[in-house]
Amino acid sequence: MENCLFCKIVADQVHSQKVYENDDLLVFKDIFPAAPVHLLIVPKRHIATLSNCTGSDAELLGKMLALVPVLAEQQGCAVKVDEAGNHYGGFKTLINSGPDGGQEVYHLHIHLIGGPKPWNGKNI
Numbered sequence: 001m002e003n004c005l006f007c008k009i010v011a012d013q014v015h016s017q018k019v020y021e022n023d024d025l026l027v028f029k030d031i032f033p034a035a036p037v038h039l040l041i042v043p044k045r046h047i048a049t050l051s052n053c054t055g056s057d058a059e060l061l062g063k064m065l066a067l068v069p070v071l072a073e074q075q076g077c078a079v080k081v082d083e084a085g086n087h088y089g090g091f092k093t094l095i096n097s098g099p100d101g102g103q104e105v106y107h108l109h110i111h112l113i114g115g116p117k118p119w120n121g122k123n124i
């Protein structure tokens, strides 16, 4: 898709700090991180927004979401349980959709936001 920033990142025409890649997906660091861990999970295929997705995108969406715990583990922000049974760690996953949803880049992406608090959180 011409003039799509994330398509250009997928095509390596714009630099990004990549952390993961497979046939369908690319993951890179958000340029303005809202927290110690702030990754963007994008499909290599251009989809403008979640609002355009249908059942035919279910497999791709499932792959995007299923990657979250893998990345969280790699980035050290997975949800853990201590010896007393208390949960600690964790992350936020976010898909902004459309102007009212705060979407700035019209190429579908999941934000993975985590790491020790307090975060400097913008719009999250």
Ligand code: AMP
Binding pocket: 005, 014, 016, 029, 030, 031, 032, 033, 040, 095, 096, 102, 103, 104, 105, 106
């Ligand atoms: P959204 O508001 O959900 O569309 O989020 C777009 C995100 O893309 C924002 O958090 C931006 O900081 C991030 N962003 C914009 N340009 C770049 C870039 N060149 N590389 C990495 N992240 C970017």
Ligand code: ZN
Binding pocket: 001, 004, 005, 006, 007, 008, 045, 046, 047, 106, 107
């Ligand atoms: Zn795109």
